[in-house]
Amino acid sequence: MGDKKNKKSGERCALQEILGVIGGKWSMSIIYALFDGKKRFSELERLVPNINTRMLVKELKNMEANGIVVRKVFATVPPTVEYTLTTKGKKLEPIINELYKWGVEYVG
Amino acid sequence: MGDKKNKKSGERCALQEILGVIGGKWSMSIIYALFDGKKRFSELERLVPNINTRMLVKELKNMEANGIVVRKVFATVPPTVEYTLTTKGKKLEPIINELYKWGVEYVG
DNA sequence: CCGTATCCCTCACGATACTG
DNA sequence: CAGTATCGTGAGGGATACGG
Numbered sequence: 380m381g382d383k384k385n386k387k388s389g390e391r392c393a394l395q396e397i398l399g400v401i402g403g404k405w406s407m408s409i410i411y412a413l414f415d416g417k418k419r420f421s422e423l424e425r426l427v428p429n430i431n432t433r434m435l436v437k438e439l440k441n442m443e444a445n446g447i448v449v450r451k452v453f454a455t456v457p458p459t460v461e462y463t464l465t466t467k468g469k470k471l472e473p474i475i476n477e478l479y480k481w482g483v484e485y486v487g
Numbered sequence: 488m489g490d491k492k493n494k495k496s497g498e499r500c501a502l503q504e505i506l507g508v509i510g511g512k513w514s515m516s517i518i519y520a521l522f523d524g525k526k527r528f529s530e531l532e533r534l535v536p537n538i539n540t541r542m543l544v545k546e547l548k549n550m551e552a553n554g555i556v557v558r559k560v561f562a563t564v565p566p567t568v569e570y571t572l573t574t575k576g577k578k579l580e581p582i583i584n585e586l587y588k589w590g591v592e593y594v595g
Numbered sequence: 596c597c598g599t600a601t602c603c604c605t606c607a608c609g610a611t612a613c614t615g
Numbered sequence: 616c617a618g619t620a621t622c623g624t625g626a627g628g629g630a631t632a633c634g635g
Contacts, residue, residue, distance in 0.1 A: 392516055393587055393594065394515045395516065397589070398510070398512065400590075402506075403627085404506070404627080408502050408503065420598075431628085432597085432598070432630090434627090434628065435598095436597085455596095457597080458596050459597090474582060478582050479505070481505070481578060481579065486501065486508055513608095527617090539608085540618070541610085542608065565617080566615085
């Protein structure tokens with residue numbers, strides 16, 4: 380695996396690529412939780428109810444690979460890891476907030 | 488399930504519900520295609536590259552059930568069906584456009 | 596604490612022949 | 616033209632024991 384920017388006979392449109400980045404089941408919830416600042420791994424596990432370890436790790440790695448979050452490790456005992464949004468990630472804030480408002484008004 | 492407490496990050500359910508409505512692989516692309524007016528079924532099949540009949544039908548039904556699109560049938564031979572966005576659906580336009588711009592800037 | 600490593604399984608999606 | 620019916624696949628996701 381690695382870069383899959385291959386365009387086959389059919390071109391994937393931008394919207395679908397975006398979903399590949401933030402369309403995961405938990406991505407937006409994680410990003411949302413990071414809007415008010417850095418969070419430790421265990422904090423995210425609490426802040427995003429019902430998520431499990433494997434998925435949290437997976438989504439965070441995906442987001443890190445896509446430049447949405449930054450992972451900072453502190454060589455403490457026990458280990459400390461902090462996640463923060465990048466500039467790129469922060470730019471999603473108004474969008475996700477609007478989406479959220481839309482959902483509150485129409486879905487829930 | 489009936490968790491109505493509005494804690495700081497306890498709103499995560501809403502985001503997941505929203506994804507249930509417009510988080511499908513093709514939903515946003517279809518909505519996007521409908522931004523510039525009504526489209527017939529076959530038009531959508533052409534406008535949304537690589538989608539297949541089953542998925543287009545499925546997403547459209549889902550969206551109709553969620554009040555995002557309206558389906559109008561004309562008793563012609565051969566049949567004519569037009570899909571349009573509802574007010575609720577149109578309100579997604581700025582959001583999806585912003586998301587699209589975000590993606591163009593950062594993903595593609 | 597912060598993850599990794601497994602196992603398992605559902606269901607979302609794909610392809611396509613067929614129909615009113 | 617606008618769908619329906621059917622079969623098949625794998626990737627996405629859940630649970631949890633284990634390791635540094």
